[in-house]
Amino acid sequence: MEVLERKQRTREQTRTGIITTAKDIARREGWQAVSIRKIADAIDYSPPIVYEYFDSKDVLLDEIRKEGFRFLHKEYERIDKLYRDPEKRLYEISMAQWDFAMKQPEIYQVMYNLNGAFCTIPVHENAEMQAVSTLIQSIIFSFIPKAKESIRRLFFEWWSISHGMISLAMILKDQQSLDQSQQIYLESMRRFARGLK
Amino acid sequence: MEVLERKQRTREQTRTGIITTAKDIARREGWQAVSIRKIADAIDYSPPIVYEYFDSKDVLLDEIRKEGFRFLHKEYERIDKLYRDPEKRLYEISMAQWDFAMKQPEIYQVMYNLNGAFCTIPVHENAEMQAVSTLIQSIIFSFIPKAKESIRRLFFEWWSISHGMISLAMILKDQQSLDQSQQIYLESMRRFARGLK
DNA sequence: CAATCAGTTTAACACCGTTAACTTAGCCAA
DNA sequence: TTGGCTAAGTTAACGGTGTTAAACTGATTG
Numbered sequence: 001m002e003v004l005e006r007k008q009r010t011r012e013q014t015r016t017g018i019i020t021t022a023k024d025i026a027r028r029e030g031w032q033a034v035s036i037r038k039i040a041d042a043i044d045y046s047p048p049i050v051y052e053y054f055d056s057k058d059v060l061l062d063e064i065r066k067e068g069f070r071f072l073h074k075e076y077e078r079i080d081k082l083y084r085d086p087e088k089r090l091y092e093i094s095m096a097q098w099d100f101a102m103k104q105p106e107i108y109q110v111m112y113n114l115n116g117a118f119c120t121i122p123v124h125e126n127a128e129m130q131a132v133s134t135l136i137q138s139i140i141f142s143f144i145p146k147a148k149e150s151i152r153r154l155f156f157e158w159w160s161i162s163h164g165m166i167s168l169a170m171i172l173k174d175q176q177s178l179d180q181s182q183q184i185y186l187e188s189m190r191r192f193a194r195g196l197k
Numbered sequence: 198m199e200v201l202e203r204k205q206r207t208r209e210q211t212r213t214g215i216i217t218t219a220k221d222i223a224r225r226e227g228w229q230a231v232s233i234r235k236i237a238d239a240i241d242y243s244p245p246i247v248y249e250y251f252d253s254k255d256v257l258l259d260e261i262r263k264e265g266f267r268f269l270h271k272e273y274e275r276i277d278k279l280y281r282d283p284e285k286r287l288y289e290i291s292m293a294q295w296d297f298a299m300k301q302p303e304i305y306q307v308m309y310n311l312n313g314a315f316c317t318i319p320v321h322e323n324a325e326m327q328a329v330s331t332l333i334q335s336i337i338f339s340f341i342p343k344a345k346e347s348i349r350r351l352f353f354e355w356w357s358i359s360h361g362m363i364s365l366a367m368i369l370k371d372q373q374s375l376d377q378s379q380q381i382y383l384e385s386m387r388r389f390a391r392g393l394k
Numbered sequence: 395c396a397a398t399c400a401g402t403t404t405a406a407c408a409c410c411g412t413t414a415a416c417t418t419a420g421c422c423a424a
Numbered sequence: 425t426t427g428g429c430t431a432a433g434t435t436a437a438c439g440g441t442g443t444t445a446a447a448c449t450g451a452t453t454g
Contacts, residue, residue: 037440045403052401052402114311118229153381156373156381157385159361160362172353174321254411
C-alpha cells in the first residue's frame with residue numbers, strides 16, 4: 001500500500017521530501033509554478049500536512065534559502081582551509097559561487113528573489129547569509145588589513161560584480177552563451193582579487 | 198472623424214490608466230499584490246475590460262518593462278548629446294541608471310523580474326532593451342575603438358557592476374544605507390569609465 | 395467497552411488569471 | 425414607433441492559489 005509505505009518514512013524524511021519536491025518543481029517549471037498542493041501531491045499527502053512542517057510557504061522558501069547559504073558557507077570554509085594565498089582564496093570562492101548558481105539555479109533564484117521566486121522574509125535577517133558575508137570579509141581583511149568600513153565596502157564591490165554577472169548571464173543566456181559569460185566572470189574576479197593588494 | 202478621435206483618446210486614457218494603476222499597486226504593495234481584479238476595481242471597470250487592452254497580465258508587465266527601457270533610452274540619448282567626453286558620458290549614464298532604479302523601483306523590478314515581479318516574456322527579445330544596449334556599446338566604442346566582441350564584453354562588465362550594485366543596494370538597504378551604496382556605486386562607475394582609456 | 399488522542403483528510407474561504415455567455419444602451423431602417 | 429443590430433460592459437464560471445477549521449479514522453489506554 002502507498003499509505004503504509006508512506007508511514008514508514010520518518011518525520012525528517014517527509015520534511016526533506018517537501019523541500020526536495022519544491023526545488024524539483026522550481027527547477028522544471030519555475031518558482032511561479034511551485035504550489036503547496038503540487039508539493040502535497042508529489043509526497044502523497046494532503047495540503048494541510050505541509051503546514052505541519054512549515055508555518056507557511058514563505059517559511060518553506062526561507063528554509064531553502066538558508067540551505068543555499070549553508071551550502072556556500074561550507075564550500076567557502078573548505079576553500080579557506082585549502083589555500084593560503086588570499087588572492088587564490090577569493091578567486092576560488094568566486095568560482096564556487098558561479099558553479100553553485102549554474103548547478104542549482106532554483107536555489108540561487110530563491111536566495112535573491114529572482115524569476116518568480118518570492119520570499120517576503122528579508123534576506124539580510126538571515127543568519128546563514130551573515131555567516132557567508134563575515135567569512136568573505138575576513139578573507140578580504142587577511143588580504144589587506146584595513147578599517148572595518150573599507151572591508152565592508154570591498155565586500156560589497158566583490159558581491160555586486162559576482163551577483164550582477166551571474167544574474168545577467170542567466171537573463172542573457174540565449175544571447176551570450178554561459179561559457180562566454182563565465183570567461184568574462186572569471187577574468188573580472190581574478191582582476192578584482194589581484195587589484196586588492 | 199471627431200467622434201473617432203475622441204474615442205481613440207479615451208481608449209488611450211484607459212490604457213494608460215491600467216498601466217499607471219498596476220505601477221501604483223506594485224509601488225505600494227509589491228508586484229505579488231498586483232492583480233487584474235484590483236486594477237479593474239481601481240479604474241472602475243470589470244476585470245474582462247483589462248483584456249481589451251492587454252492580451253494577458255504577461256503582456257501588461259512587458260509593456261511596463263518596455264516603458265522603462267524607453268525612458269532610459271531617452272535619458273541616455275539626452276546625455277549622449279549633452280556631453281562630448283565619453284568618460285563623462287558613461288559616468289552620467291551610470292548616474293541616471295541609479296536614479297531611475299531608486300525613483301521607480303517597481304519598473305526596475307519588472308525589467309529584471311525582481312522581488313515578485315514575473316514576466317515570462319524574455320527580456321532579451323525586447324527591442325527597447327536592445328536599443329539601450331546598442332547605445333551604450335556605441336559610447337564605449339567611441340571611447341576605445343576595439344573589435345565588436347571586446348565592446349560587448351566591456352558593456353557586459355559595465356552592466357553587471359551597475360545591475361549588481363543596484364540589486365544588492367535594494368536588498369541590503371536596511372543594513373547599508375542607500376546613500377552609502379550610492380557612494381560606492383558612483384565611485385565604482387567612475388573607476389570603470391576611467392579604466393577604459 | 396468506551397474514551398481519548400495523534401495523524402490525516404475534507405471542505406471551506408477568499409483570493410487569482412482568464413473566458414464564455416449574457417445584458418444593456420444606442421442607433422438606424424422600416 | 426418599433427424591431428433588429430451592434431458595441432460596451434458585466435456576470436458567472438473554470439480551474440487554480442495559500443491557508444485553516446472541522447471532521448474523520450484508527451490505534452491506544454483506562
